[in-house]
Amino acid sequence: MNGNRLEGMIPQTIVNCHDLQGIDIGENKIRGVFPFWMETLPQLRILVLRSNKLGGTFLVYSNTNKPFPKLQVLDVSQNAFVGSLPDRYFKNFRAMIDVKENQTNDGANSFLKTIELKLTLKGLDQLLQRLLDTFTTIDLSSNRFSGIIPPSVGNLNCLRYLNLSHNTIRGHIPPSLEGMSLLESLDLSSNRLDGEIPDGCARLTFLAKLNVSMNNLKGQIPQSTQFSTFGNESYVGNVGLCGFPLTKHCERIDEKSILSQDDDDEFIDGFGWQCVVMGYGTGFVVGIGIGYMIIRSGRPRLLGEFIFGIGYNNRMKRRNREKTRLRRG
Template sequence: MEALPELRVLVLKSNKFDGNMSLPSRSNLPFPKLQVLDISENEFVGSLPQRYFKSFRAMMDVKENQIYRGYDDFGGYLEMRITLKGLDQLLTRLLEAFTTIDLSSNNFSGSIPDSIGNLNSLRYLNLSHNNLMGHIPASLGNISVLESLDLSSNKLDGGIPSELTSLTFLEKLNLSMNNLVGQIPQSTQFSTFENDSYVGNLRLCGFPLTRKCNEKNGQRMQPEEEDDEDDEYGFIDGFGWRSVVMGYGSGIIVGIGIGCCIIRFGRPRWLVEFFFGVGYIYKKKKTRKRATPTQRRT
């Protein structure tokens, strides 16, 4: 298929294809006009196909003012179902500015190459549910028109590059279920993402997470074991088991004190009669009178 220079859409999703896509080939410039690559939910192995990232000319420097390629037989009557921003969508027209790469749900390993940042006209990138390791490349910040980035369910580590804050068109971000550390970058765009974009990274801190960061090194102020314990036994809105135990302990002490006062002084009357029966106060007074010795008249 690398020998098809006019190929613009390649969708092989939801099959049982396997093999290594990074093996060398005879093509010097494979898939120069490819706009859509979807091989998700297969069994491909090895590292990500870096040589493809260097040759996808249709995903580089696309002029934004040329939206439509034209009403040709291909672009005007194409139908394909792909996943965009986590939702399955049916597309009936291929725009020239539309570009997507979906390599999710395979067995790719190794790191994400810096060369992926050369695809500066890429709109959607999904590398989730693989075995990718290493850092998130800062070169992703070069893809200025990127609208969706999903790197979830991998083994990525290190911090979130501050260069990602330049992605002002980014609407969907999913970095969950990795081993990321440090403070989440702060920007106008990043403030729109919620907790589910970062869940599963126990060493991340900062907004929108409730874990605060140390101002010196950007690391969490609380030990990891304490945070894990709070996550496991915590309750809604930050009320953990420690608060509950303190509340119960205080309540027991106050309750015992009130009970002693009621038994000793017999007040309030209605509460005493409720627990000890009607006439308890009078019996108590009568008992006291009998116990008082009578005085003889002189």
């Protein structure tokens, strides 16, 4: 039923179709909230709700222990969903954690061989005409999801495509992403992510498409054979990022200056308050002694010269000449 002008809400009576394997009602005008009641459909592999007018949050309590046990395709992009990302699903999508959950003994499954499914993969709209057991994708892009990317997303070690772009997700990119060893495409662009790109992401050897543009990321881009294949467009809009392939070089800290600074710090630390007190004390005693000797010898002029310099000596000479002139007069 994709690409029609369907309106209203999704009828909940669909839950009675226990053998249903695919639901595609994208590109319509469907309203309402996410159909949580579909969690119990035991054979559902495809759920496409993209480009509708659905909204609300994914934070709904459910008694289902294993929601969507065989789901391989979840596309709810271009709707108006809000709130946190579906952490509960990331922890329980069995078919995206272990591909063995999708394997079937029915080699003549006509549904898997004759589907026509339009999805956005690696940034391009593509027509999928066959669903392999190993094909898995989650597209939550172009909604209003907020909060952080939960570490539980790393549980999806069989996920091939993940698109969380064009939301208002904040916080750091979780290091747990390195556990998604089969990931081929990762799109986190146009969010509010900050911090550094985890070094572990460089170990995603199947990653063919990466887009973290238009965020607030900083630090050096991880260096690896895989990351060297991504162009500037993967990182544009992150003024704090540096390193290849960007033209902005990361600042290098001179090891010699660090060692010199450490030596200076050690010298300053060793030059403690005891030395300072001894210096002040010695200077005070010497000063008092010199002053006493000058006054005792009856030569305060020397003290004046010592304190006030040459100017004092010149003024004393002028005063003496004036006294002599007055006596002669």
